[in-house]
Each structure stands twice: as structure tokens, then as C-alpha cells.
Amino acid sequence: MPFSVTWHTITDQLDEVPSDATFLTPLSDRSFRISDVQEHRLLISYRDQDGTIPLKREQFETLYERVTDTPQSFELDRLPADAEPYATILSIHPRFEVDQREGLLRNTDHPTPSALVDVTLDTTGETPARQEPDLPLYADSLLLIDALERYTPTDLSTMETAELVNLYTLCSDVQRGANDLRQDVRAVLLERLHHDQPVHGQYGSVQRTIRRNRTLKDDETVLEKLEEAGIDRERVTTVDAAKVDEALDVVELTESDLYDIDESQYVRKADVDEEVKESRLQGLKDQLAAVDSTDSEELQREIEELESRIEELTSFKSGTTFE
Numbered sequence: 001m002p003f004s005v006t007w008h009t010i011t012d013q014l015d016e017v018p019s020d021a022t023f024l025t026p027l028s029d030r031s032f033r034i035s036d037v038q039e040h041r042l043l044i045s046y047r048d049q050d051g052t053i054p055l056k057r058e059q060f061e062t063l064y065e066r067v068t069d070t071p072q073s074f075e076l077d078r079l080p081a082d083a084e085p086y087a088t089i090l091s092i093h094p095r096f097e098v099d100q101r102e103g104l105l106r107n108t109d110h111p112t113p114s115a116l117v118d119v120t121l122d123t124t125g126e127t128p129a130r131q132e133p134d135l136p137l138y139a140d141s142l143l144l145i146d147a148l149e150r151y152t153p154t155d156l157s158t159m160e161t162a163e164l165v166n167l168y169t170l171c172s173d174v175q176r177g178a179n180d181l182r183q184d185v186r187a188v189l190l191e192r193l194h195h196d197q198p199v200h201g202q203y204g205s206v207q208r209t210i211r212r213n214r215t216l217k218d219d220e221t222v223l224e225k226l227e228e229a230g231i232d233r234e235r236v237t238t239v240d241a242a243k244v245d246e247a248l249d250v251v252e253l254t255e256s257d258l259y260d261i262d263e264s265q266y267v268r269k270a271d272v273d274e275e276v277k278e279s280r281l282q283g284l285k286d287q288l289a290a291v292d293s294t295d296s297e298e299l300q301r302e303i304e305e306l307e308s309r310i311e312e313l314t315s316f317k318s319g320t321t322f323e
Helices: 003-016 057-068 084-090 136-151 161-192 219-228 241-248 274-290 293-314
Strands: 022-024 031-037 041-046 053-056 096-099 104-107 204-216 259-272
Touching: 003 031, 003 057, 003 084, 022 084, 053 057, 053 084, 057 084, 057 104, 084 096, 136 161, 161 204, 219 241
Parallel strands: none
Antiparallel strands: 022 031, 031 041, 041 053, 096 104, 204 259
């Protein structure tokens, strides 16, 4: 199939996408929108930076040829850092798909919707019903937000003891829920981060790195290895790690001769964009201010119901009197 047919299919699909549709880059998860669809190029704009960026048709054709000319899938890591949107747009075509888990762009015989477009092309014009995530963290966060608005804890020393207890309890619940969710997210991210380069999101970036742990082998093994290397047993009789390290500096032994070394991989927070977070928070405040009274009353009822449930579960009634 000539690329011209593929190109017109892509542009036709983009014409059906609402102007406020959000697209995501496959590796860095950066959000962007289509500003204009032209015959020989597309104009996009990232949500976290000003200005538009042109995506040229000939570059799409080059990527198309690399994907279709070989039976193997195209590895997204091979894309230049600024070329991720090309893969996103190409995945709009029903015969191409991006596998974010494997980091691949492939040709497919089974039409699939792009997972990188936050919009349903077959729109009905109806606003979808509001759905709450089934997570304890969500309810705890709502309660904490409500408490912060009611207590305005700018000076903790002036607050009532009961108010402080409420804040402490909610903060503890949110911290626990957030940490559980963070660990679940980390496990998924470890499968998707393929190199040591930071991967950027809207609020910050993360990167895959290695945590290295080591523990001394059993005393006899350490002492025998050191004696073979000419180090008297008495110098490290207690097998102190610091003394062993000093001995390693003067003998031809490797670290692995004396230590059992264990390496584990984890995701480290590399950066936080406070300006983007502040902008998003302001947007949420503006949205809450624009909510009509009916929705506000419904939200308040939900919060009060959650508070009542927590009070029932956590209230303490003493049945014994101590002299």
C-alpha cells in the first residue's frame, strides 16, 4: 500500500478528532494537541510548553517505511527524543499499534484503536457520567481536602485537639494509600522503562536506576581469602566491614570475593515541576468554583457520609472505669 493512502487515512481520522483531544507520546507520556492538519504537515502543541511544532509528512513516510519494510517490530527507543509524536500519530491508523509495555511500534492485521489518544472518535455529544475510582486513597483524599478547607491549618498551635487528631488521622491514611499506589505504579514502570534516561510526564520525570546492596560472606570464607592474600587474620578478626574495605585497597582481591552483592532495580523520582503542579491545582480550584449548587450539595453529602462512616469505625467507647 503506498504511503499516500496511509497519510490520507491518518488525516481523515484527525479531522474527526475534537480540537481539545489529548495525545500522549509513547515513552515520555507528554501531552500534546493537534493545532492544524495540513496537506504536507501537522502542527502540534505540547501542553507544557508554548508554541507549535511541525510534524512533516516526509518524516512520517520514513517511519512508515521502517515499520513496514521489516517483519520485526520497530523499537521506540530508536526514535530521536523529539520524534515520539510521529509514532503517536501513526498509531491512529487502524493498521498500526504502539505497545507501550514492550516499547514497540508494529504493523498489525487487526484494526486497533490507539491507546495514546484520550478521546473516543464515535462521540454522541452526551457528557459521560461521573465515575469515582474504587480506591481508598480517593475517599481519604477528598476528606483531607475538605478538612484542610474547613480548618485552614496555617497555625497548628491555635487548632483544637480534635481537629489536629482528624488532620493527623487523614494525613496518615492518605500517606499509606499513596505509598501503596506508588509501589504498584513503580512495579508497572519498571517494566516500561528500558534505559537510564529520564522519562518525562506532566508533573515531573522518573528514571530506572540500580540500588546496590552488599553483605559480608561468612567469617571463615572472608578470613581464608584474606590469609591467602597475605593479610593476617588478626587484622580483621571481627570481620568489620570497614577493616575489610581497608584490606581490599591493598590486596588483589575483588569485592565479590568477600561480599555477597545483591542489586535491585527501582524507580527514583528525578524531578518535580512545581509550576505545572501549581497551575493544575489552580485549574482544579477554578473548576470547583464553577460547579453549580446541586453538584456542590451532592459532593458535600458524599463527604459527610464518608466522615460518618469513618467516625463509626474509629470511635472508641470505654466500657471500664479505672480508679
